[in-house]
Amino acid sequence: xxxxxxxxxxxxxxxxxxxxxxxxxxxxxxxxxxxxxxxxxxxxxxxxxxxxxxxxxxxxxxxxxxxxxxxxxxxxxxxxxxxxxxxxxxxxxxxxxxxxxxxxxxxxxxxxxxxxxxxxxxxxxxxxxxxxxxxxxxxxxxxxxxxxxxxxxxxxxxxxxxxxxxxxxxxxxxxxxxxxxxxxxxxxxxxxxxxxxxxxxxxxxxxxxxxxxxxxxxxxxxxxxxxxxxxxxxxxxxxxxxxxxxxxxxxxxxxxxxxxxxxxxxxx
Numbered sequence: 001x002x003x004x005x006x007x008x009x010x011x012x013x014x015x016x017x018x019x020x021x022x023x024x025x026x027x028x029x030x031x032x033x034x035x036x037x038x039x040x041x042x043x044x045x046x047x048x049x050x051x052x053x054x055x056x057x058x059x060x061x062x063x064x065x066x067x068x069x070x071x072x073x074x075x076x077x078x079x080x081x082x083x084x085x086x087x088x089x090x091x092x093x094x095x096x097x098x099x100x101x102x103x104x105x106x107x108x109x110x111x112x113x114x115x116x117x118x119x120x121x122x123x124x125x126x127x128x129x130x131x132x133x134x135x136x137x138x139x140x141x142x143x144x145x146x147x148x149x150x151x152x153x154x155x156x157x158x159x160x161x162x163x164x165x166x167x168x169x170x171x172x173x174x175x176x177x178x179x180x181x182x183x184x185x186x187x188x189x190x191x192x193x194x195x196x197x198x199x200x201x202x203x204x205x206x207x208x209x210x211x212x213x214x215x216x217x218x219x220x221x222x223x224x225x226x227x228x229x230x231x232x233x234x235x236x237x238x239x240x241x242x243x244x245x246x247x248x249x250x251x252x253x254x255x256x257x258x259x260x261x262x263x264x265x266x267x268x
Contacts, residue, residue, distance in 0.1 A: 002098050002123045007176035011118075011222035012052070014229065016079040020053035022216040024143060024259045026113055027205030031063050034109050037267065038137050043108035047131060049097040049124070050115025054080030054090070061087035064109075068102070070095040098123040105133045116140035117180050121188045125266075129194045132268045138195070139265040140185045146214070147207075147257040149250070153214060156245035163238045164223050171230060185264040195266030203261050208254035211246035218242060 012019070035041060043064040048057040051069025053076050060067040069092040071077040080092050095101050097112065097119040110128045112119065128138040146157040180188070190198045209217075218224055218239065227237060234240060 002096075003120050003178055005096070005118070005120065005178060007178070010073075011177060011226055012073050013075055013225070015220055015222065015225040016053055016073075016075040018216055018225075019076070019220045020055065020079055020083070022213055022220055023053075023055055023114075024147070024205060024207055024257075026056050026059055026141070026261065027203060027259075028059065029203050029205070030139075030141060030261065030263065031059060033201070033203070033263070034111070034137065034139055034265070035063070037265065038109050039135060040108050045107045047100065047102065047107045047110045049100070049110060049112040049128070050118065051080065051092060052076045052113075052115070054083055054085075054092065056111060056113030057090055057092070058083070058085055058087065061090050065089065067091070068093060070097065070100050072096055098127050100127055100131060102131045104130055107131045108133060108136045110136070110138045112138075112140045114142050116185055117142070117182045118178075119180070120178070121180055121185075122192060125189060125192045125194050129268050134268055137265050137267045138189070139263055141261050141263040142182050143205075143259045143261045146217070147209070147259045149209065149214075149255060149257045153211075153246050153249040156242050156249075157214060157218065160218055160238050160242040161221070161223075164221070164227065167227060167232060167237065168223055171227065171232070182262070189264065189266040195268060197267040198265065200262065200264050203263065205259045205261065207257050207259060209250075209257045210252050210254045211243070211250040212252070213254075214246045214250060215239070215243050 046064045048069045051057045051071045057069035067090040
């Protein structure tokens with residue numbers, strides 16, 4: 001029996017547009033690595049669990065025959081389905097990581113980008129293995145927050161998130177939310193006994209950003225959007241201080257940002 005994760009799903013209500021516009025797009029090197037390990041140059045099917053607005057789903061459009069994003073949040077899924085960047089071979093469906101509704105052995109690769117920590121591990125692994133063909137793989141990958149761009153701006157971002165976490169505790173935001181530590185994905189995959197081989201690796205992607213993107217990146221966090229919906233002001237969260245420091249250190253001119261990704265994968 002799986003846990004009730006409705007609070008996890010609702011955590012991202014109302015943040016889809018900000019999320020899609022300012023979150024990073026996973027770098028193509030992730031595709032290169034996963035297809036090589038899966039032993040398939042052009043996968044017949046890639047399934048993206050917790051696909052959100054499609055940032056991690058659309059990257060496969062030119063590299064796979066078919067791509068399916070599984071996303072339970074309606075706001076996120078609607079934006080993905082109606083994106084001007086949509087492709088004919090990419091589609092989305094309502095579902096959970098534990099109940100995709102897909103057929104046995106249909107997928108070459110299953111991914112979860114910035115999402116596995118919101119998913120119940122054991123039933124998610126069971127579902128991934130069920131829909132994977134033999135030799136296919138499950139890859140959970142996440143990027144570090146904040147990206148590398150300016151140490152003072154990064155420090156301000158971290159201070160902002162620390163304050164957000166403190167206010168979350170005061171408002172008991174996590175009472176109904178279930179979360180699993182990102183660093184433990186690999187150990188949980190191995191302990192499940194469902195994968196023949198597991199490993200962890202790191203890659204990097206370069207994008208650009210300025211002061212406004214850093215602020216919007218903060219607003220795209222589910223914790224921030226939840227507190228704002230509950231009536232906590234931007235000033236109480238310290239967003240005004242983050243905005244001022246970002247403007248002082250980054251300004252309006254875009255500069256390179258380095259997003260560092262950790263990939264944790266298991267081969268069926």
